[in-house]
Amino acid sequence: MSAVISITDIRRLFIMGEQQFEALKGVSFTVNKGEFVAIMGASGSGKSTCMNIIGCLDPPTSGRYLLDGLDVGRMDGNQLADIRNKKLGFVFQGFNLLARTPAVENVELPLVYAGIGSKERRIIAMAALEQVGLAGKEFNHSSQLSGGQQQRVAIARALVNKPSLLLADEPTGNLDSATTEEIMNLFTALNQSGITIVMVTHEHDVAAFAGRQLTFKDGHIISDSQTGPTDRKD
Amino acid sequence: MDFLQTIKISLRALRTNKMRSFLTMLGIIIGIAAVIAMMAVGSGASYVISQQIASIGSNIILVIPGSTTSGGLRTGGGAQTLTSDDVKAITSECRSVSLAAGTVRSTGQVVYGNLNWATVITGATPEMFEIREWGATAGRSITQQDVDSASKVCLLGQTVAESLFGSADPVGNIVRIKKIPFTVIGVMERKGQSPQGTDQDDTIFVPLRTAQRNLVRSQHTNNIGALMVKAKNEALLDKAEEEINSLLNQRHRITNGKEPDFTTRNLSEILAVAQQSSKAMSLLLGAVASISLIVGGIGIMNIMLVSVTERTREIGIRMAIGARKNDILMQFMTEAVMLTLIGGLLGIALGAIGATVVSKILSWPTLISIQSITVAFFFSGAIGIFFGFYPAKKAAGLNPIDALRYE
Ligand SMILES: Nc1ncnc2c1ncn2[C@@H]1O[C@H](COP(=O)(O)OP(=O)(O)OP(=O)(O)O)[C@@H](O)[C@H]1O
Numbered sequence A: 001m002s003a004v005i006s007i008t009d010i011r012r013l014f015i016m017g018e019q020q021f022e023a024l025k026g027v028s029f030t031v032n033k034g035e036f037v038a039i040m041g042a043s044g045s046g047k048s049t050c051m052n053i054i055g056c057l058d059p060p061t062s063g064r065y066l067l068d069g070l071d072v073g074r075m076d077g078n079q080l081a082d083i084r085n086k087k088l089g090f091v092f093q094g095f096n097l098l099a100r101t102p103a104v105e106n107v108e109l110p111l112v113y114a115g116i117g118s119k120e121r122r123i124i125a126m127a128a129l130e131q132v133g134l135a136g137k138e139f140n141h142s143s144q145l146s147g148g149q150q151q152r153v154a155i156a157r158a159l160v161n162k163p164s165l166l167l168a169d170e171p172t173g174n175l176d177s178a179t180t181e182e183i184m185n186l187f188t189a190l191n192q193s194g195i196t197i198v199m200v201t202h203e204h205d206v207a208a209f210a211g212r213q214l215t216f217k218d219g220h221i222i223s224d225s226q227t228g229p230t231d232r233k234d
Numbered sequence B: 001m002d003f004l005q006t007i008k009i010s011l012r013a014l015r016t017n018k019m020r021s022f023l024t025m026l027g028i029i030i031g032i033a034a035v036i037a038m039m040a041v042g043s044g045a046s047y048v049i050s051q052q053i054a055s056i057g058s059n060i061i062l063v064i065p066g067s068t069t070s071g072g073l074r075t076g077g078g079a080q081t082l083t084s085d086d087v088k089a090i091t092s093e094c095r096s097v098s099l100a101a102g103t104v105r106s107t108g109q110v111v112y113g114n115l116n117w118a119t120v121i122t123g124a125t126p127e128m129f130e131i132r133e134w135g136a137t138a139g140r141s142i143t144q145q146d147v148d149s150a151s152k153v154c155l156l157g158q159t160v161a162e163s164l165f166g167s168a169d170p171v172g173n174i175v176r177i178k179k180i181p182f183t184v185i186g187v188m189e190r191k192g193q194s195p196q197g198t199d200q201d202d203t204i205f206v207p208l209r210t211a212q213r214n215l216v217r218s219q220h221t222n223n224i225g226a227l228m229v230k231a232k233n234e235a236l237l238d239k240a241e242e243e244i245n246s247l248l249n250q251r252h253r254i255t256n257g258k259e260p261d262f263t264t265r266n267l268s269e270i271l272a273v274a275q276q277s278s279k280a281m282s283l284l285l286g287a288v289a290s291i292s293l294i295v296g297g298i299g300i301m302n303i304m305l306v307s308v309t310e311r312t313r314e315i316g317i318r319m320a321i322g323a324r325k326n327d328i329l330m331q332f333m334t335e336a337v338m339l340t341l342i343g344g345l346l347g348i349a350l351g352a353i354g355a356t357v358v359s360k361i362l363s364w365p366t367l368i369s370i371q372s373i374t375v376a377f378f379f380s381g382a383i384g385i386f387f388g389f390y391p392a393k394k395a396a397g398l399n400p401i402d403a404l405r406y407e
């Protein structure tokens, strides 16, 4: 299996005036194509910091990161923007949808930056919304959608450019258990269709949907356990 | 990212804060309105000046008695130093001159029935009408025969004709000018205002010799009050003025060092004075325009900076899903340019309305040209680019993760 993510000795040092804090103290791991990985760990252990580096939103202080075999550390701003646009899909805990913008236009956004024409954009975005079960809500603004629905819009947005990697930082953190279950079923289905997923979560129930769990503690990985290829609970 | 989409996004952003967008535009609206008004006043004035010049006649040099000091004060204004012989000499000897005409002027009462009217009475020859390109609408004009025989006939200006006769036809009636009866032979075409603002139609013309004999007091009946000369063409205007000066100096025995007893005035000098005053008005409006455009531009910059800060999270989201620095830069630049272009369009409308109102109320001539509208439109766009650049640059320079985390 080919590695989608290959991280070697990643460190991230935050400098705030006099103070320094090393949030990641030499993290190494590999994620292969088609895996569904859950990242767990106590609050402040460096999970989000690691996700942001994987998502090319934040550069590591040192270490090597290959995404699909490409050395991300050597890329400039525009190349990173294109990587985020074409290879990555990001789902946030707080949804991060544009306010006062219809769901379908939120989903179209990555296509806009990919330079796809408006007619084609609309067709692809509508299909993506249908895929996440939001047919009929295409023209609702975020304020007219429930939390679970907003997260589905965010997932549709993350998927619309057919990324090789879906990153989710506590995607169910703001959702109730029923909605969490729905979202996780959606993730499982997406993983089954071949999308690699890396997801941060605090909940063991949620982590159980993934086939592999990485546990962080104080900027290190302390465990990496395989529960078998996509061990699903139906 | 396509341009249409960028425009759509920026218009939506402006719509969400309608009141703020409008207030931000206000400086641009006022500035552009001032630009439009400035150009309207400027071109209106020069249009009217050229109309007035045309109403006097083109390529004209005036010769008046007395000399001009450096301060522009005329000395010996009352002196009657020009004669009909000077007119003849200029016509025959100055090669750049096509026509010359002597006139005398007097003011006096004109009476018809029980109506009377105080006006300017000018003694003129047919050449004068030719120089001024001024004919009679009713009846006939003054002929050389009228002049030679010093006949008691007169031509009425439109204003005089209306005052004494109303809508009736004056031709053939007898009016009394300074108590002397004159037969009205015609009514002059309407001329309107002179560059100095006087009503050129408030006048009466009589044959030159008639006026010299009966209406003005002078030492010699040969004296004339002013001389009007037409150069052969515009290029010869200065040459003609030189020829007149040297001829009259010679005839009047003005040697080196002696003050001449006459003054020549080229009409283009009068035009220059008139244009200067309209230029001053334009400059004033121009100052208002540039100040309010600068202030307006700074206002745009200020609001755009606020907008960038407010929308930091949005910028973060856009960057996270693949917007390049340039996309963000373009988005905010477009927003600033939209703001100034819409402001510019409103300003053009306001300026046009303002200019129309001003020209109606103050009867100041205005002319709004397509050219001035185009200039104003592109200028407002340029302001958007100039003042929008810094905030847009700031937005594009944000770090994706910091922008996403921004509270
Ligand atoms: N921009 C920053 N500047 C300074 N310190 C930071 C910054 N971002 C994160 N940190 C620090 O790095 C550490 C790891 O933060 P991180 O957000 O990765 O934690 P986490 O594992 O995601 O926690 P949680 O489960 O609460 O989301 C924390 O101690 C945090 O204070």
Ligand SMILES: [Mg+2]
Pocket (backbone or CB within 6 Å): A047, A048, A049, A169
């Ligand atoms: Mg976190």
